[in-house]
Amino acid sequence: MRRNPGEVEFHQAVNEVFDSLGPVTKKHPEFVEAAILSRMCEPERQIIFRVPWVDDKGQVQINRGFRVEFNSALGPYKGGLRFHPSVYLGIVKFLGFEQIFKNALTGMPIGGGKGGSDFDPRGKSDAEVMRFCQSFMTELYRHIGEYTDVPAGDIGVGGREIGYLFGQYKRITNRYESGVLTGKGVSWGGSLVRPEATGYGAVMFANEMLKTRGASFDGRRVIVSGSGNVALNAIEKATALGATCVTASDSSGYIVDEAGVDLDLLRQIKEVERGRIREYAERRGGTGTAHFVAGGSVWDVTGDVALPCATQNELDENNARRLVEGGVIAVAEGANMPCTAEATALFQDANVLFAPGKAANAGGVATSALEMQQNASRDAWSFEHTEARLEEIMIKIHNQCAETAEEYGAPGNYVTGANIAGFVKVADAMMALGVI
Ligand code: NDP
Numbered sequence: 001m002r003r004n005p006g007e008v009e010f011h012q013a014v015n016e017v018f019d020s021l022g023p024v025t026k027k028h029p030e031f032v033e034a035a036i037l038s039r040m041c042e043p044e045r046q047i048i049f050r051v052p053w054v055d056d057k058g059q060v061q062i063n064r065g066f067r068v069e070f071n072s073a074l075g076p077y078k079g080g081l082r083f084h085p086s087v088y089l090g091i092v093k094f095l096g097f098e099q100i101f102k103n104a105l106t107g108m109p110i111g112g113g114k115g116g117s118d119f120d121p122r123g124k125s126d127a128e129v130m131r132f133c134q135s136f137m138t139e140l141y142r143h144i145g146e147y148t149d150v151p152a153g154d155i156g157v158g159g160r161e162i163g164y165l166f167g168q169y170k171r172i173t174n175r176y177e178s179g180v181l182t183g184k185g186v187s188w189g190g191s192l193v194r195p196e197a198t199g200y201g202a203v204m205f206a207n208e209m210l211k212t213r214g215a216s217f218d219g220r221r222v223i224v225s226g227s228g229n230v231a232l233n234a235i236e237k238a239t240a241l242g243a244t245c246v247t248a249s250d251s252s253g254y255i256v257d258e259a260g261v262d263l264d265l266l267r268q269i270k271e272v273e274r275g276r277i278r279e280y281a282e283r284r285g286g287t288g289t290a291h292f293v294a295g296g297s298v299w300d301v302t303g304d305v306a307l308p309c310a311t312q313n314e315l316d317e318n319n320a321r322r323l324v325e326g327g328v329i330a331v332a333e334g335a336n337m338p339c340t341a342e343a344t345a346l347f348q349d350a351n352v353l354f355a356p357g358k359a360a361n362a363g364g365v366a367t368s369a370l371e372m373q374q375n376a377s378r379d380a381w382s383f384e385h386t387e388a389r390l391e392e393i394m395i396k397i398h399n400q401c402a403e404t405a406e407e408y409g410a411p412g413n414y415v416t417g418a419n420i421a422g423f424v425k426v427a428d429a430m431m432a433l434g435v436i
Contacts, residue, residue: 028427082118105422110365146376169181191370198233202334225248231310249277250270277292298318324343324347330354336357336372
């Protein structure tokens with residue numbers, strides 16, 4: 001901690017993993033002797049750079065860009081880019097650290113990394129977003145490549161931003177290197193199901209957990225936070241499995257729609273018009289079942305299953321207590337670290353099925369790896385085939401977490417299972433590669 005002052009989210013993520021590792025270090029003293037834990041906490045490389053760009057008024061703006069290449073024991077660094085004003089080194093390192101274990105859990109040959117900028121795409125014109133992305137890539141391009149480091153999207157980085165980034169990479173390098181970025185549009189090297197994969201995958205994981213108690217999504221009332229890529233697709237999949245998703249949110253507040261969220265309307269507002277969540281309640285009409293709550297927390301609403309899909313530390317101990325009192329039976333983190341450590345402990349103490357983000361939201365990066373496979377073989381798979389691969393991967397991740405938790409004396413504890421299974425895979429590879 002003294003080596004990384006002020007990086008609170010990074011400390012939180014490291015503590016959460018290390019809390020699970022007692023039984024592993026006992027069983028594998030060689031990991032301790034080889035300083036595997038300390039080495040894992042130190043990124044292999046950290047890049048921080050200036051991103052100058054010109055806004056629509058002709059004024060020069062300066063943002064800060066980051067890429068943390070954390071661990072490449074299993075494959076090229078892989079992880080998204082986040083554009084949000086809250087981004088600083090501590091956020092990028094927490095996300096990159098989580099990504100190491102998440103990527104290991106997928107069983108695909110990918111290492112862990114993450115990046116982004118404190119640039120805020122909200123309220124910017126398309127031309128401003130393009131100029132920013134071009135400037136960002138003008139530095140980033142020299143550090144990435146299909147065998148080196150393969151970025152993707154995250155908060156504030158979707159298909160539009162990946163397009164501008166890929167265009168600038170192609171222009172600078174004079175190479176149509178499809179595998180350098182994932183989350184591309186389907187007509188220029190992207191994979192079907194990649195946009196849906198994180199939200200779908202989180203619901204698939206939650207469904208596997210529910211099955212262990214003879215339950216399912218059918219007829220369940222589901223509380224979802226966020227209204228971005230992950231949230232919208234989680235709502236789609238949970239609804240397809242028979243659930244009623246009654247909420248969505250953004251940083252201005254949340255909506256409750258007791259009839260179930262009208263996904264077409266929500267997608268129109270958030271994805272097409274890039275509007276605010278309030279507009280959903282204003283335009284829902286018809287049933288008159290929807291209302292908007294300004295500010296506040298979506299976790300004031302209770303349900304059978306909770307899917308936090310917005311951002312880190314959005315669900316605290318008080319929120320967790322309220323959900324437990326309201327009868328929640330399962331929580332699956334679509335976002336990265338949305339539940340505080342205290343909230344997680346409270347769910348576990350109450351015997352609520354709890355899926356940590358590094359397992360539940362791994363479907364996105366797994367499908368990114370499938371996109372890399374398609375790029376490498378100059379192929380494009382059907383939606384059905386790719387979704388079937390995603391489901392197979394999510395079931396495998398679920399079973400691996402459950403079996404590892406059992407093996408290490410913590411049956412039913414998916415946090416312990418995910419941390420240990422991911423850690424051991426990376427640690428074994430690091431041992432084999434020597435002290436590097
Ligand atoms: P998007 O940018 O598409 O959406 C983020 C959503 O969360 C928006 O609705 C945003 O609202 C809301 N949000 C952000 N910050 C806050 C906040 N402080 N309070 C309330 N709402 C907030 O991002 P994604 O859906 O891609 O990512 C969501 C989460 O999922 C992140 O934790 C990300 O790391 C994680 N994740 C994403 C993956 C992916 O494939 N996209 C893969 C794995 C994990 P607003 O517009 O007002 O900011």
